[in-house]
Amino acid sequence: EAEVAQSPRYKITEKSQAVAFWCDPISGHATLYWYRQILGQGPELLVQFQDESVVDDSQLPKDRFSAERLKGVDSTLKIQPAELGDSAMYLCASSANWGTSDTQYFGPGTRLTVL
Amino acid sequence: EDKVVQSPLSLVVHEGDTVTLNCSYEVTNFRSLLWYKQEKKAPTFLFMLTSSGIEKKSGRLSSILDKKELFSILNITATQTGDSAVYLCAVGNGAGSYQLTFGKGTKLSVIP
Incomplete structure (x- = not known):
C-alpha cells in the first residue's frame, strides 16, 4: 500500500538554528499539506500545495517558515531560525486531487524538539 | 472562525465496554x-x-453525521486495548480549495 514518506522522524535542535523537513507524498497525488501538531492539540494546517503551487499559506509564519514543492512531487518545509515554541510534530499529508473531498493520507511525521 | 469541538477530551473504559465519542462543528462551506x-x-x-x-x-x-444539528458520533463496541488512541474529528471545508479543520481529539484508554 502506498504511503506518505517523511524524514527525519525525529529532530533535536537548538534555538536559532535552521531545520528542514522532507515529505514525499503518495505517487500521483496532486495536493500536499503540511500540518503542525502541538502536544494535546489537533493538527493545524500550515501550507497547502496544488502540484507545485501554494494555494494557501495563510497560517504559515512567513518570517521564519518556508515551504516549497519545486517539481510538484516532494516537498521541503524549513524553519530558520527555530524558536522554542516550534517544538511540535510536523505532519505531511497528501490527497489525490485538488479541491475535492478526497481523503488525506498522513505520513509518520517529524517530531521537532527545540532546546 | 471555523470550529470543531470534541467531547469528552479523555475517557477511560474497561475492555468490552461500548463508547461514544462526540464531535460538533461550526464551519463555513x-x-x-x-x-x-x-x-x-x-x-x-x-x-x-x-x-x-x-x-x-x-x-x-461506526459513525453517523447529523448535518442539521452539526454533529457526528463515533461508536466503538466491545472495546479492546488496541483501541486505545486519540480519536480526531476533522471537518473538510472550503469553496475552492479543500481543507481540514481538526478538533483537539478524544484520548481513549481501554484497560484490561
Missing part, C-alpha cells in the same frame, strides 16, 4: 466530516461522512 485514529504516530483514516443519517461501519466502529 461544509463538505465532509472525517474521523482519524492517532496512536503515537500519524493519524490513520477511519471514516468520511458527507450525508446525514447514513451510518458508516467498519468492524466494531
